[in-house]
Amino acid sequence: MKVYLVSLGAGILVGLIYAGLQVRSPAPPAIALIGLLGILIGEQTLPIARKMLSREPVTAAWFRSECVARITGVAPAAAPAPGADKAAGAEDRMG
Numbered sequence: 001m002k003v004y005l006v007s008l009g010a011g012i013l014v015g016l017i018y019a020g021l022q023v024r025s026p027a028p029p030a031i032a033l034i035g036l037l038g039i040l041i042g043e044q045t046l047p048i049a050r051k052m053l054s055r056e057p058v059t060a061a062w063f064r065s066e067c068v069a070r071i072t073g074v075a076p077a078a079a080p081a082p083g084a085d086k087a088a089g090a091e092d093r094m095g
Helices: 002-021 029-053 060-072 084-094
Strands: none
Touching: 029 060
16 A cells, blocks of 8 residues: 555656656656656665765676666576476476
8 A cells, every 4th residue: 555655756856857857748758758757767876876875896797686676577587496407308308
């Protein structure tokens, strides 16, 4: 329930900003999509800044697993569990 209230509050805030900028809502699709992309990218600036301020490296692998997945909405591919190949081979031999 809390997530829905936060989402509603964010929507109201965006509506106020739209009204202040005198942009009609809903915005034309291209503008709306670019705005949504900006929101997604903006959400990732804080984790990157925190990592940089704590002097941790911002590697491509970390960025891909943490940021890209959240921006695109596609979960990163799960790494196979250690020993999964051995277990599959044993099943093939037994069955």
